[in-house]
Amino acid sequence: MSTQPNASASTISAAGLAPLLTVLIWSGNTVVTKASAGVISPGSISFYRWLLAFIVLLPFVGRAAWGNRALLREHWLKLAILGALGMVIYQSLAYEAAKTTSAVNMGVMLALMPLLSTFFASLLASEKLTAASIAGGAISLIGLIYLTSQGNPMRLVNGGFHIGDGLMIIAVLANALYGVMLRRWAMPLSMWQQLFWQIGFSTLLLVPVFLMGDISPITTANLPLILYAAIPTSLVAPFCWMIGIHKLGAGRASLLINLLPIVVAALAWALLGEQLHSYHAIGGALALIGVGLGLRKVPAKNDQTTVSADEASWEIEEA
DSSP states (O other), X not given: OOHHHHHHHHHHHHHTHHHHXXXXXXXXXXXXXXXXXXXXXXXXXXXXXXXXXXXXXXXXXXXXXXXXXXXXHHHHHHHHHHHIIIIXXXXXXXXXXXXXXXHHHHHHHHTTHHHHHHHHHHHHSOOOOOHHHHHHHHHHHHHHHHHHTTTOTHHHHTTOOOXXXXXXXXXXXXXXXXXXXXXXXXXXXXXXXXXXXXXXXXXXXXXXXXXXXXXXXXXXXXXXXXXXXXXXXXXXXXXXXXXXXXXXXXXXXXXXXXXXXXXXXXXXXXXXXOOOOHHHHHHHHHHHHHHHHHTOOOXXXXXXXXXXXXXXXXXXXXX
């Protein structure tokens, strides 16, 4: 009788390894994004990254995607908008933000993404916004203000707000909107084919950004950064995220994102030499408490099956 709960707990623990690996990859990409500042221009690494990811996916997904080109003609605008939100706007602004903000700040702001998705879902998908979501958003906002002002909110009034913090907030908003629209725009294409076409459109959209900006050649110094952004972050992480959502459900898997700022802070301290201060701990803790509170859900008993089915269509890739 007692073996069944233990087996269930063991299954959940094993299933949690996949989304945990995703969070670790995303944390590493935040550090890579910060490390790219001064080594390669934002437009160049964005373009190289998605072009390489598209080339890698081509032999595996290209034939099936081309076979469904009739569906592409029907849904191309939605796929292009998704690519623009999650891959062009989000990542390009993140690379630009890395010039004037720290990896630790970027990690905390990324942890707000699930909560922001909840707010967008309320506005755009008619999902009910609970009191817990509102309270969580307020607490997270206080934490974010405390963090970005380095413990002194008057810095924001007196011009102490880094432009990179503002750009990162816009980037996170774009990616949160991407997740909501991905769920709302249900398309009869596999998730890998959707990812393939989104990457394709984002690469095309990045061509003028690449050509009009400072073109950085690929060197031995920036090649590892490009490879990490293109392979683990753009391809491996989405695959692991799909496994986690399939096994745990989107709501439970997304809670692991709360670990992201902690992992980013540790990596930034160990690899980039960034100093950790008390305002990082206080502001980050408030932001995470708000996220955890805002993500609390109490589904109706009769709706358990429906909730599980809806979660399966949740966002599977972080661009």
